[in-house]
Amino acid sequence: MKQQTSRILCVGDMHLGRVPSRLPRNLNRFNILPEQLSPAAAWQSTVQTAIREDVDAVLLAGDVVEAEEDFYEAFSLLDAGLRELIAAGIHVLAVAGNHDVMVLPRLADSLPGFQLLGRDGEWEEVLLQCQNGTSLHILGWSFPSRAVHLSPLESLPTLEAPAAARIGLLHCDLDAGPSPYAPVRSAQLRQAPVDAWMLGHIHSPSEFSASRPIGYLGSLVGLDPSETGRHGPWLMEVRSKTDISMQQLSLAPLRWESMEVDLSELEQAEDLPVLISAAVGDQRERLAPELGETRLVGCRLRLVGEAPAELDRVLAAAREGLDDFHHERDGVSFFIERITNATQPRIDLLAMSEGQEPPALLARRLLVLARPADDPEKRRLVSAAKEDLRRLHAQPLWSSLGERDLSEDYLVDLLQRSGRSALQDLLAQQEVAK
Ligand SMILES: [Mn+2]
Structure with a gap:
C-alpha cells in the first residue's frame, strides 16, 4: 500500500x-x-x-x-x-x-x-x-x-x-x-x-x-x-x-557567512588578497550543494593566526578595495562585508631566542622543531614528548583519549602549536608587566 x-x-x-x-x-x-x-x-x-x-x-x-x-x-x-x-x-x-x-x-x-x-x-x-x-x-x-x-x-x-x-x-x-x-x-x-x-x-x-x-x-x-x-x-x-x-529549502536569495582565514602560513602580507580570494573560493565549493536559489553571499572574514610584517598596511588597502571584490560562479556572487583582524604578531624566533629568559628558551625549542626530521636535538624533544604523552594516556582520567597514534608528524605539530601559543601568552604577560 x-x-x-x-x-x-x-x-x-x-x-x-x-x-x-x-x-x-x-x-x-x-x-x-x-x-x-x-x-x-x-x-x-x-x-x-x-x-x-x-x-x-x-x-x-x-x-x-x-x-x-x-x-x-x-x-x-x-x-x-x-x-x-x-x-x-x-x-x-x-x-x-x-x-x-x-x-x-x-x-x-x-x-x-x-x-x-x-x-x-x-x-x-x-x-x-x-x-x-x-x-x-x-x-x-x-x-x-x-x-x-x-x-x-x-x-x-x-x-x-x-x-x-x-x-x-x-x-x-x-x-x-x-x-x-x-x-x-x-x-x-x-x-x-x-x-x-x-x-x-x-x-x-x-x-x-x-x-x-x-x-x-x-x-x-x-x-x-x-x-x-x-x-x-x-x-x-x-x-x-x-x-x-x-x-x-534554500530559497533565500541572500545568504550570510562568517569565515576564519588563518594567516600563519602567509609568507608576505602582500599576498593577503590572493589568500582571501582563495578562502572565498573554498567556501563557495563547500556551500555549492546547498546554495539553491541563493544569488548573493555576504562574507564576514575574521583573520586569525600569526600575522606577517606590514599586515596593517596591506589590510588597510584591502579594506579600501572591498567594494571591488567580486567572486562569481554559476550565477552566485560573493562579496566581503567586513574583515576583522584577530591575528597575533608573528614572532621572530631567531631574535627572540637570544638570552636565558623563559621566552628565549621556548623560542630555541621551536627553532629546533623546525629542523629536519633526522636532527638529533629534534629527535630528543619529540621522543621526550612521546614519553610524557604515553604516561598521561595511561592515567584513568585521560584513558578516553585511547591509544592515539603518536606519530612523529602529530607530535611535531602538537609541540609547535602548543609552544607557539605558550610563547604568545608569555609575551602578552611581559607586555602587561611593562
Ligand atoms: Mn518576534
Missing part, C-alpha cells in the same frame, strides 16, 4: 517590508537589485514552490510583517501571495507574532481562506483535510498584544491525543527566562500532546529531531550578517504521528 504522506510548507519570521542591512553599496555590479534580495522576493518564491510542490498547507509562524505602520507595500505583497495559494487550493494558516498583532487579524477578516489561529491569545485548533484523504490537526496561539510576559502554554486547555498528527504553531521565546515575547520552556512543549512544534521569533533555524520536530523555523532570509547559514522555508512530511520529517 502506498504510504500516506501529508506535506506542509512551514515559514518562519519573514519581516516583510524590511530591507536586509549591510548590502554592498554598488549592488548593480552584481546585476542584482536590492528588491531581489528582500524577504518579499523570498516570499514570492516560497509561494511558487508551494504551488509547484502541490503541498497541502502553508503555515506562517508570526512576524510576517516588519512594521504595523507604514506597511502598505508589504501588505499588498503578502496579500497577493496568499491569494495565489488560496486559489491553488492550498490551506494557509498563521499565528500572529509580536510584530503583527494588528495586521494579521485584519488580513484574515478581509481574505476568506486565510486563517489566523488563536486570535486574542485563545488557543485554537483546526482539522485540515489533506489531498490523500488523511487529516492533520493544527493548533495555534496568536499574540493578543505586542508584549506577553506569561507563557501561552499555561493557558493551553487539556487536550486529548487525537488519532491524526497534531502540529503546533507558535511565536514565542524559548528557554530565555523572563521575556516580553511569550516565554516558553522546552519541557512545556514536550509535555503537550503535540507531535511537532513549529516556532517563530528567533531568526536562527533549529536542528529538528528526526521523529518529533520541535524548534525554530528561522528567518526566511538572513536579515543581517549575524543571521548566517542556510535560510528558507521548511518542507514537512507527515507520515504518521511519530514519523514527521523536516527539510529546509
Whole structure:
C-alpha cells in the first residue's frame, strides 16, 4: 500500500517590508537589485514552490510583517501571495507574532481562506483535510498584544491525543527566562500532546529531531550578517504521528557567512588578497550543494593566526578595495562585508631566542622543531614528548583519549602549536608587566 504522506510548507519570521542591512553599496555590479534580495522576493518564491510542490498547507509562524505602520507595500505583497495559494487550493494558516498583532487579524477578516489561529491569545485548533484523504490537526496561539510576559502554554486547555498528527504553531521565546515575547520552556512543549512544534521569533533555524520536530523555523532570509547559514522555508512530511520529517529549502536569495582565514602560513602580507580570494573560493565549493536559489553571499572574514610584517598596511588597502571584490560562479556572487583582524604578531624566533629568559628558551625549542626530521636535538624533544604523552594516556582520567597514534608528524605539530601559543601568552604577560 502506498504510504500516506501529508506535506506542509512551514515559514518562519519573514519581516516583510524590511530591507536586509549591510548590502554592498554598488549592488548593480552584481546585476542584482536590492528588491531581489528582500524577504518579499523570498516570499514570492516560497509561494511558487508551494504551488509547484502541490503541498497541502502553508503555515506562517508570526512576524510576517516588519512594521504595523507604514506597511502598505508589504501588505499588498503578502496579500497577493496568499491569494495565489488560496486559489491553488492550498490551506494557509498563521499565528500572529509580536510584530503583527494588528495586521494579521485584519488580513484574515478581509481574505476568506486565510486563517489566523488563536486570535486574542485563545488557543485554537483546526482539522485540515489533506489531498490523500488523511487529516492533520493544527493548533495555534496568536499574540493578543505586542508584549506577553506569561507563557501561552499555561493557558493551553487539556487536550486529548487525537488519532491524526497534531502540529503546533507558535511565536514565542524559548528557554530565555523572563521575556516580553511569550516565554516558553522546552519541557512545556514536550509535555503537550503535540507531535511537532513549529516556532517563530528567533531568526536562527533549529536542528529538528528526526521523529518529533520541535524548534525554530528561522528567518526566511538572513536579515543581517549575524543571521548566517542556510535560510528558507521548511518542507514537512507527515507520515504518521511519530514519523514527521523536516527539510529546509534554500530559497533565500541572500545568504550570510562568517569565515576564519588563518594567516600563519602567509609568507608576505602582500599576498593577503590572493589568500582571501582563495578562502572565498573554498567556501563557495563547500556551500555549492546547498546554495539553491541563493544569488548573493555576504562574507564576514575574521583573520586569525600569526600575522606577517606590514599586515596593517596591506589590510588597510584591502579594506579600501572591498567594494571591488567580486567572486562569481554559476550565477552566485560573493562579496566581503567586513574583515576583522584577530591575528597575533608573528614572532621572530631567531631574535627572540637570544638570552636565558623563559621566552628565549621556548623560542630555541621551536627553532629546533623546525629542523629536519633526522636532527638529533629534534629527535630528543619529540621522543621526550612521546614519553610524557604515553604516561598521561595511561592515567584513568585521560584513558578516553585511547591509544592515539603518536606519530612523529602529530607530535611535531602538537609541540609547535602548543609552544607557539605558550610563547604568545608569555609575551602578552611581559607586555602587561611593562
Ligand atoms: Mn518576534
